[in-house]
Amino acid sequence: MEESLLDASEAYAISLDEKAELTKFRDEFYLQKDHYYMDGNSLGLLSKRAEETLLNSLEDWKRFGIDGWLGGKQPWFSLSEKMAGMLAPLVGAKEEEVMATGSITVNIHQLIATFYKPEGKRKKILADELTFPSDIYALQSQLRLKNLDPVEDLIRVKSRDGRTLNEEDIIAAMTDEVAIIFLPSVLYRSGQLLDMELLTHKAQKRGIIIGFDLAHSIGLMPHELHDWGVDFAVWCNYKYLNGGPGSVGGLFVHEKQLGILPEPGLAGWFGSKKEKQFDMEHVLTPAATAGAFQIGTPHILSLAPILGSLEIFQEAGIENIRRKSLSLTRYMMELIDFELRDLGFSITNPMDDRFRGGHVSLEHLEAARICKALKENKVTPDFRAPNVIRLAPIALYTSYHDIWKTVQILKTIMIEEQYKKFSNEREVVA
Numbered sequence: 001m002e003e004s005l006l007d008a009s010e011a012y013a014i015s016l017d018e019k020a021e022l023t024k025f026r027d028e029f030y031l032q033k034d035h036y037y038m039d040g041n042s043l044g045l046l047s048k049r050a051e052e053t054l055l056n057s058l059e060d061w062k063r064f065g066i067d068g069w070l071g072g073k074q075p076w077f078s079l080s081e082k083m084a085g086m087l088a089p090l091v092g093a094k095e096e097e098v099m100a101t102g103s104i105t106v107n108i109h110q111l112i113a114t115f116y117k118p119e120g121k122r123k124k125i126l127a128d129e130l131t132f133p134s135d136i137y138a139l140q141s142q143l144r145l146k147n148l149d150p151v152e153d154l155i156r157v158k159s160r161d162g163r164t165l166n167e168e169d170i171i172a173a174m175t176d177e178v179a180i181i182f183l184p185s186v187l188y189r190s191g192q193l194l195d196m197e198l199l200t201h202k203a204q205k206r207g208i209i210i211g212f213d214l215a216h217s218i219g220l221m222p223h224e225l226h227d228w229g230v231d232f233a234v235w236c237n238y239k240y241l242n243g244g245p246g247s248v249g250g251l252f253v254h255e256k257q258l259g260i261l262p263e264p265g266l267a268g269w270f271g272s273k274k275e276k277q278f279d280m281e282h283v284l285t286p287a288a289t290a291g292a293f294q295i296g297t298p299h300i301l302s303l304a305p306i307l308g309s310l311e312i313f314q315e316a317g318i319e320n321i322r323r324k325s326l327s328l329t330r331y332m333m334e335l336i337d338f339e340l341r342d343l344g345f346s347i348t349n350p351m352d353d354r355f356r357g358g359h360v361s362l363e364h365l366e367a368a369r370i371c372k373a374l375k376e377n378k379v380t381p382d383f384r385a386p387n388v389i390r391l392a393p394i395a396l397y398t399s400y401h402d403i404w405k406t407v408q409i410l411k412t413i414m415i416e417e418q419y420k421k422f423s424n425e426r427e428v429v430a
């Protein structure tokens with residue numbers, strides 16, 4: 001949004017929706033009436049098209065049994081490859097550099113097992129202290145598997161303010177002891193967007209392999225992984241990409257790496273060259289593409305909804321999605337600033353569009369119980385311990401008016417102190 005917010009009225013929110021882009025896609029999603037879903041960065045909502053492609057796969061199973069692998073509406077044997085072709089533009093990759101497979105954590109294991117080759121002094125893994133725990137657990141166990149020290153040999157770049165990272169600090173940590181770097185594109189808590197192009201350039205000048213976790217940027221903004229020269233990346237398809245709970249994830253391996261790899265770190269028969277797979281030989285002939293990093297039989301029922309969902313992204317255009325998302329979060333921050341002043345909140349995500357992901361990160365001492373009060377009032381936020389409320393308006397299905405309502409509800413909760421009837425502890429799934 002170019003103009004700064006002068007008008008906090010409901011009418012203004014409605015007028016923003018009237019001239020907004022991408023509004024036609026809202027009807028494609030299953031939204032609950034009078035419910036404000038601000039958690040699409042944790043689990044995107046179901047679209048009618050995703051439902052349809054899931055039902056297609058069930059129908060293929062029903063009608064064709066095992067022949068669904070090559071027949072039916074969505075042949076299972078090539079479904080991952082088909083999906084890869086649709087995911088590639090979202091990460092700025094060639095089709096052969098992408099595969100829909102695994103999950104974030106599994107794909108980290110796969111690609112670290114493949115690319116991490118500690119040798120002599122150059123044996124450390126470089127990560128950061130703010131990243132998602134699962135990523136760290138995976139790196140630690142990869143170190144243990146190589147008989148290295150999960151504490152000593154894992155460098156976690158420190159944050160200066162406890163919320164964001166400074167690229168200069170990351171670059172300063174790229175010493176000749178580092179074999180591989182693994183970082184998030186967008187930090188899950190503060191929503192900070194790192195400069196992947198710069199970091200890749202600096203890593204490569206120092207001969208260090210670099211990979212990214214795109215969990216909080218895929219489906220939110222464009223990427224240019226191929227042109228930036230990123231070695232590898234992983235992501236899930238259930239956050240901004242709306243592929244459904246536990247849907248199959250994705251990975252990217254740069255073409256320059258595909259040519260020289262002997263074998264995937266974790267091999268399995270679905271990594272075979274497709275024509276060779278059913279020769280059933282005991283020597284793997286890996287695919288020449290990122291398909292080589294598949295392990296076992298694809299989870300078809302967790303892949304199928306992604307197919308329908310990705311059609312929506314093709315039609316909407318990822319640049320348009322990013323532009324709208326920035327406008328939605330900008331509007332939300334301005335309203336919060338205006339309406340929730342002096343109520344103990346601070347917005348702690350970066351303000352600048354160039355450094356911001358897709359959610360607003362609101363800190364408050366009573367965050368856990370404010371989230372419970374929001375849920376009781378039909379707003380779905382997301383809580384991250386100890387004190388962060390994440391609110392993610394989604395370009396494809398959140399309206400400006402939804403944001404307006406959310407902020408009004410939050411204001412009422414605070415003024416009436418409704419949160420006080422809940423305990424200030426997180427729930428099992430926060």
Ligand SMILES: *Cc1c(COP(=O)(O)O)cnc(C)c1O
Pocket residue numbers: 103104105106131132134135184188213215216236249
């Ligand atoms: C969501 C998320 C995960 C979850 O990993 P899964 O293997 O899909 O369960 C991991 N890392 C980051 C950064 C995430 O945001």
